[in-house]
Amino acid sequence: MTRPCPGPRDVTSKPGWRAPPGATDCHMHIFGPYGTYPLSPGRGYTPPEASIAMYRDMLATIGLERTVVVQPSIYGTDNAVTLDAVAALGPDRARAVVVVDDGFDLDALRAMDVRGACGVRFNAVSGNGTPLEQLEALAARLAVLGWHLQLYAHPAELLALEPVLARLPVPVVIDHMAGVQAAEGGVAHPAFQAVLRLLRGGAWAKLCGYRSSAGAPYADVTAMARAMLEAAPDRCVWGTDWPHPSRARPEDVPDDGVLLDALGAWAPDPAQRQAVLVDNPARLYGF
Structure with a gap:
């Protein structure tokens, strides 16, 4: 039996600061x-449906220009919705994972490369995707194309x-702050320390x-975010995770304006914001 989840917020607040030109939402x-x-039966x-028009409204409100569309687990390995979204958003402004x-x-991967794909996601948390046992074999294939591997575990x-991750022949992108809870060790958690070594x-x-985080304004994650920024200032990116399918109640769905304000608190230096939102995504995703 699948669990229900709420849709995106009807209203997004404007963040308290303006993102630089070319700023990128690297996860939606x-x-x-x-x-x-x-939907996939698995x-x-x-x-609920979360449309391109709804997303564009949110993105305009928070002031970002570029997008990375990430294939969600509800579609398994059928990437049609993700690749079509890149075409609709504009191949000059969107990429796909x-x-x-x-x-x-390789021929199938090359066909997706032409349509804006540049990485493959392994999602061991939500399932209905690629087994972790295929990490090394697929990484060798991705290396031929210059793609990266994104991992949520x-x-x-x-x-x-x-x-294993340390020896893969492709860039490895660690998703969702390594899945570590701020209340369960945060920076001190052994898995987070492993991620810092990888970074x-x-x-x-x-x-x-x-x-x-325990909730907005997400200050309990500040130490984790700053540790990642210190470990890899030129290899950190940011994303909304719109429309936030991990939430179970409508009142828990994040406000994306507040999320961007949290990033502003984690990275108060304009040069850091420029790197995280513009320069680093441009290198990783080929904007």
Whole structure:
């Protein structure tokens, strides 16, 4: 049985600071329309539709210009909704992170590359995706294309995978603050320390921290975000995670303006903000 979840907020607040030109939301999803893009029967949750028009309204409110569309687990390895969203948002302003398995050969990956795909996501938390056992085999295939590998895993899995991730031949992007909760150790958590070692060795991090927090304004995640920024200032990016499918109640759905304000608190220096929102995404995603 799949769990229900609320849709995105009807109203997004304007953040208290202005993002620089070319700023990028490096993590979001599109859901539906379900008549065109039916849900996977193996999904773990069932969200309301979240359209491109709704997303554009939110993005305009918070003042960002570029987007990375991440394939959600509710569609498994059928990447049609994600690749079509890149086309609709504009290939000059959008990229895709897709979900594949070892049944996708290089020709299939090249066809998605032409449509704006530049990375593959492994989601061991939500499931309905690629088994972690395929990490090394797929990474070798991605290296041929110059793609990166994005990983969302439970902290214990990340800790166990540290030596594997350190030797992969592609950039590794750690998703959602490594899945570590601020209230369960935060920076001191062994998995977070493993991620900091990976960051110092060349990995990337997404400063998408509300899932690690007790709630807005997300100040409890500040130490974690700043530790990642210190470890890899030129390899941290940021994303909204719109429309926030991990939440169970409408009142818990984040306000994306508040999320951007949290990033402003984590990275108060304009040069840091420029790196996280513009320069680092441009290098990782090829803008």
